Amino acid sequence: MIDFNNSAFFKMSRIDPKKIVGDVQPLMVQNEQIVGAYKAMRDYVVFTNMRVIAVNIQGVTGKKKDLTSLPYSKISAFSVETSGTFDMDSELEMYFSGLGKVKFEFTGSSDIVQIGQIISAYSLR
Template sequence: MIDFKNSEYVKLKETDPSVVMKDIAPLLIDGEQVIGVYKGIRDYCLFTDKRVISVNVQGMTGKKKDFTSMPYSKISVFSVETAGVLDMDSELEMYFSGLGKVKFEFTGRSNIVEIGRIIGHYAL
């Protein structure tokens, strides 16, 4: 599992879902739809209509991957922080029962408000 408390994350930016579908498709349940994919240098996270999946690509070749599945139903609190004038990144924090805080940082161009709306729709 990804150590969300001690990890430094590269800023994530929106990516075409087809880039990661080969790795993700086997994990999706029947009828689960991918809403958005956000990728850093190697690691990425995706939002479906059921959960957030965080993928930590490991090793020199990148063949080893850690998939962490976090269902919206386990979110107790979430927070979005939009980009500012001098602070050009935006942030998403989610608190999951049994896991604690998960934080993702996005480029300022990411539509963090829309991400928050999607999480709210499925978590509330």
Template sequence: MIDFNNGSLFKLAQCDPAEIVPQISGLLLDGEQVLVAAKTIRDFVVFTDKRIIAGNVQGITGKKRDFSSLPYSKIQAFSVETAGTFDLDAELELWFSGLGKVRFEFKGRFDITYLGKLIAHHVL
């Protein structure tokens, strides 16, 4: 399981989902669609129409990978923080039943309000 308390792990920038899909195609269910993708240099998070998949690439070669699947159905609460004038990072905090708080930080011009609506659509 990925250590979601390590904030440096998830300073994410939005990317084209097509960049990530080849890495997770074996994990996706039939018909499951990737809606939003974000990545660091090696790690990534994708938001599908069914769950959140976080990928942690490990080791020097990057062949070892840890994937965490976080179903929307286990989210009990969430918080969205938009970027400001001096604090340019947006944040998404999710509280999962049985796991606790998961925090993602997004840098740059990430559309965090769309992500908030996506989460609300699946949770509420």
């Protein structure tokens, strides 16, 4: 599993989910749909209608992948920090029962408010 306390997820930008669906599709269940995907250099995060899937690309060739499933139902709290005038980056912090804090940073071009709405819609059910 990804060590979220020591992991340095670089600032992520929105990507077309079609580019990574082949990697996460085997992990997805019936009626689960991708609602957004964000990528750093090699690693990426996929938001579905049921969970967040964090993908850590490993090894020189990148064929080895660590996929971590973070269900919305286990979120006890989350925080969204929007970009400002001088600080163009935004952040998402989620607190999972049994796991603790998971933090992702996004470039200013990412729609952090939309990400917050997705998490609200699915975690508050």
